[in-house]
Amino acid sequence: MLSQLRKALDATLIPVAHIAWSHAPNGDYIVYAEEGSTxxxxxxAMRSRGFVGTVDLYTRDDSGGQMALVEAAIIxxxxxxxxxxxxxEADTHxxxxxxxxEAVV
Amino acid sequence: xxxIEWDGIKEYQAAIAKLEIKTEGIMKxxxxxxxxxxxxxxxxxxxxxxxxxxxxxxxxxxxxxxxFVHTKLGFDGYDGNGVPNIVKARVINSGAHGVAxxxxxxxxxxxxxxxxxxxxxxxxxxxxxxxxx
Numbered sequence: 001m002l003s004q005l006r007k008a009l010d011a012t013l014i015p016v017a018h019i020a021w022s023h024a025p026n027g028d029y030i031v032y033a034e035e036g037s038t039x040x041x042x043x044x045a046m047r048s049r050g051f052v053g054t055v056d057l058y059t060r061d062d063s064g065g066q067m068a069l070v071e072a073a074i075i076x077x078x079x080x081x082x083x084x085x086x087x088x089e090a091d092t093h094x095x096x097x098x099x100x101x102e103a104v105v
Numbered sequence: 106x107x108x109i110e111w112d113g114i115k116e117y118q119a120a121i122a123k124l125e126i127k128t129e130g131i132m133k134x135x136x137x138x139x140x141x142x143x144x145x146x147x148x149x150x151x152x153x154x155x156x157x158x159x160x161x162x163x164x165x166x167x168x169x170x171x172x173f174v175h176t177k178l179g180f181d182g183y184d185g186n187g188v189p190n191i192v193k194a195r196v197i198n199s200g201a202h203g204v205a206x207x208x209x210x211x212x213x214x215x216x217x218x219x220x221x222x223x224x225x226x227x228x229x230x231x232x233x234x235x236x237x238x
Contacts, residue, residue, distance in 0.1 A: 019205075020205040024202060024203055031200075033206075035208050035211060035212065036211075036212060036215055038215075052211075052215070054206070054208065056199075056200060056206070058202055084199075085199055087195070087199065087201075089201055089202055092201075092202045092203075094202050096199070096200075096201065096202070098199050098200075100211075
C-alpha cells in the first residue's frame with residue numbers, strides 16, 4: 001500500500017521496517033506504519049480516501065543529517081506531512097523523530 | 106437548526122444584545138460538550154493498565170484568547186511507581202526504542218472528530234435559541 005514511501009525510505013540506506021521491528025537494530029533505524037484513513041464525502045458517497053501513518057527515525061546522529069535524509073524521503077512522495085515530535089531518550093541516547101503523513105491514494 | 110422569529114427590528118436588536126453578553130459562556134459550554142466527546146474517546150482507546158493512565162486523563166481550564174475559546178486534553182499526575190502519566194502516555198502513543206507505538210490519542214481524536222463537532226453545534230443551537238427567545 002505504501003510502496004512509494006518504502007522505496008524512498010530504503011534509498012536513505014538506513015534500515016527500515018514496516019509496522020515494527022522484531023528486534024530493533026543497535027544503530028539508527030526507521031519504522032513506518034499506517035494508522036488509519038481519512039476520507040472526503042460528497043453527495044452521500046466517499047469521493048476521496050487517504051491513509052494516515054507515521055514514520056519514526058531513531059538516531060544517535062545529533063547533526064541533523066539522518067533526520068534530513070528521512071525528511072527528504074517523505075517529501076519525495078509529495079504527500080502532506082508534518083513533523084509531530086522530537087524526543088530524546090536519555091537511557092538509550094536515541095533521538096526519536098516522528099513524522100505524520102497522509103498518503104493520497 | 107434553531108428557528109426564532111421577531112415582530113420588529115427593536116426586538117431583534119434586544120435579542121442580539123442579550124446574545125452578545127452571553128457569548129463567552131455559550132462558547133465555553135459548547136467547547137466543553139465537544140471536549141467531553143473527545144475525552145470519552147481517548148479513555149476508551151487508552152490501553153488497559155492499572156487504571157492510573159486512564160484516570161489521569163482530564164481537561165485544562167477553558168481559555169479565551171481574544172475570542173478563541175479552547176481547552177486541552179492531557180494526562181495529569183503520577184502513576185503508582187512515581188512515573189509521570191504524561192511521560193507514560195507519550196511513550197505508549199509515540200513508541201520508543203524497543204517499544205512499539207500505540208497511537209491511541211490520534212486514533213481516538215480521529216474517531217471522535219465528527220461527533221465532537223456535532224455535539225458543539227447542538228449545544229450552540231440550544232443555547233442561542235434559549236438566549237434569544
